[in-house]
Amino acid sequence: MGMIRTFAATLAVATALGGMATAASAQEITLRSSDTHPDGYPTVEAVKFMGEVLKEKTGGRIAVQVFASHQLGEEKETIEQTKFGVIDLNRVNFAPMNGIVKATTVACLPYIFTSKENMRAVMDGPIGEDILKAFEPAGYVGLAVYDSGARSFYNSKKPITSIDDLKGMKFRVIQSDLFVDMVNALGANATPMAYGEVYSGLQTGLIDGAENNWPSYESSKHYEVAKFYSLDQHSQCPEVLMMSKISWDKLTPEDQTAVREAAKESVGKMRELWDAQEAKSRKVVEDAGAEINEIDPAAFIAAMDPIYAKYADTPELQDLVKRIRDTQK
Structure with missing residues (x-):
């Protein structure tokens, strides 16, 4: 019954969107792209930029239409739709892909990167390419890696300055087993929840807090109810910009190359927008009265040993951890 409902829902979306739509002729293509974030957010604008580059590369034959603000569904739903070819392009966090593409798990391990610069160096190199290649057997084509910023805890109850302050608090996390286990390992209670439900959850007290980066904390207005x-x-x-393998296989080799090149070119634009947005978002929330607390992460890092043991549980994943740690910036 569940499979019938899933198929019916997918079919309904396919009918509404038309899959990879063709325009006036069979050569004109509009790729539908999904993002949970609002217009103006760095990832949304980066995919729009990719569309502009792609249009130029193909003489206007291929365009990208971005559906922002989770118009096509939350990340978990759009991941499935992308596999079926209902959605052509999708920007999602690595975390909900952990159970689908195992290599993404390592990049989501707590404190695996030492800095933003370290993360970018890793993702721009052979390690990042290897992770993107791992998407294809699962029915997706990994095109580019975007920033997701440094995620930190925020809440409506009290300042958190040590690991002990987390004990017993309820925090929303991405719908990911790794994030659930990470929060629980810190002594808090993890509550998986769709991004679009977090504001009301904080407002009603269903959850005490959540964890995210500066731009998400600000653009979602979560600072209004969790200061x-x-x-x-x-x-x-990190985030990934991926394409449905079904949609990808409909393209000519030349158009596939153009899509991949345009996606790679969008990374620089995304980072430029991201760095500016981080600074702007922090100022907005501070001006609005959010209280920012510095933390010594040593105790947090020490609590993560069981997470590494559980999630880097194969020689391949352990090797990936080592390769990342050996990458210096």
Whole structure:
């Protein structure tokens, strides 16, 4: 019954969107792209920029239409739709892909990266390319890696300045087993929840807090209902821009090359927008009265040993951890 409902829902979306739509002729293509974030957010604008580059590369034959603000669904739903070819392009965090593409798990491990620069160096090199290649057997084509910033805890109850302050608090996390286990390992209670439900959850007291980066904390207005932001920076789990393998296989080799090149070119634009947005978002929330707390992460890092043991549980994943740690910037 569940499979019938899933198929029916997918079919309904396919009918509404038309899959990879063709325009006036069979050569004109519009790729539908999904993002949970609002217009103006760096990832949304980066995919729009990719569309502009792609249009230029193909003489206007291929365009990208971005559906922002989770118009096509939350990340978990759009991941499935992308596999079926209902959505052509999708910007999602690595975390909900952990159970689908195992290599993404390592990049989401707490404190795996030492800095933003370290994360970018890793993702721009052979390690990042290897992770993107791992998407294809799962029905997706990994095109580019975007920033997701450093994620930190915020809440509506009290300042968090040490690991002990987390005990017993309820925090929303991405719908990811790794994030659930990470928060629980810190003594808090993890509550997986769709991004679009977090504001009301904080407002009603269903959850005490959540964890995210500066731009998400600000653009979602979560600072209005959770004013205590603690800079533990536990995760720099990246984002991926991926394409449905079904949609990809409909393209000519030349158009596939153009799509891949345009996606890679969008990374620089995304980072430029991201760095500016981080600074702007921090100022907005501070001006609005959010209380920012610095944290010594040593105790947080020490609590993560069981997470590494559980999630880097194969020789391949352990090797990936080592390769990342050996990458210096």
